[in-house]
Amino acid sequence: MKRKALILHIINRYSQLAHSAPCGKMLPSQLVEREMKLHCEIKELEIIRKHLDSLPIPMSKHMGVCLAVEEAFVNVVSYSGCREIHFDTDMADGRLRIVISDDGKEFDPTKAPPPVIDPDNLRPGGLGISMVRKIMDSMEYERKDGKNILILKKIL
Amino acid sequence: MTITIERNSETEVTINIAGRLDTQASPEMEDAIKPLLNEKNLNITVEVKDMEYISSSGVRCFVMLHRATSKGGGKLTICNMRSDIKNIFDMTGLSPLFGL
Numbered sequence: 001m002k003r004k005a006l007i008l009h010i011i012n013r014y015s016q017l018a019h020s021a022p023c024g025k026m027l028p029s030q031l032v033e034r035e036m037k038l039h040c041e042i043k044e045l046e047i048i049r050k051h052l053d054s055l056p057i058p059m060s061k062h063m064g065v066c067l068a069v070e071e072a073f074v075n076v077v078s079y080s081g082c083r084e085i086h087f088d089t090d091m092a093d094g095r096l097r098i099v100i101s102d103d104g105k106e107f108d109p110t111k112a113p114p115p116v117i118d119p120d121n122l123r124p125g126g127l128g129i130s131m132v133r134k135i136m137d138s139m140e141y142e143r144k145d146g147k148n149i150l151i152l153k154k155i156l
Numbered sequence: 157m158t159i160t161i162e163r164n165s166e167t168e169v170t171i172n173i174a175g176r177l178d179t180q181a182s183p184e185m186e187d188a189i190k191p192l193l194n195e196k197n198l199n200i201t202v203e204v205k206d207m208e209y210i211s212s213s214g215v216r217c218f219v220m221l222h223r224a225t226s227k228g229g230g231k232l233t234i235c236n237m238r239s240d241i242k243n244i245f246d247m248t249g250l251s252p253l254f255g256l
Binding site: 042043045046063066067070071074115117120127128130131134135 | 244
């Protein structure tokens, strides 16, 4: 009986953990650092998605973070005309910081006007950037050494 | 993403979208809906219960459908949207346009 109770306890504990567990295998408090060099191509989103899936981002925030990162990356690919995009992630104490930098033409998305909510006149880039702004806790931009540097932060 | 378009009658079409309607998948949806965009009095029902993700480019496909149906005297209805996907539509401010 004791053994059965122990097994039941383990199963219960495991299922509790499984329900509260983030998407990745690590805990949100663990330090994760990763630097990636990507081509200026939309298909690189597949690599980014796999990387984000491996991070310990809570389920409830995972889709939002993926969406914000996708929109920010697509914006760079669409408008910068750069050769290469650096995509750096660091995560510690439940704080996610993503830096997207490129050597393309100067563009500050934090200054982009909000999209026009008129179905006949929806500007191509407006929606994506407004989504990034709404999902992330902060979106900062700097132009340094001929590079666009976009810093996205979110508390998880 | 998988998209299927069924014509129920001359003026009734059902579009089923399942999976991820992201930046990579949106051109496929644009191509699939293109033949419908110039039809008159077309009522389009989009079934999205199995849609798992949508990006701004996907939302733009829905805007194209809305624009086409309203200009042609028809109607666009979106059915069974998951709450997490609706949150994304809400973020764009376009939910009222689609009756969401």
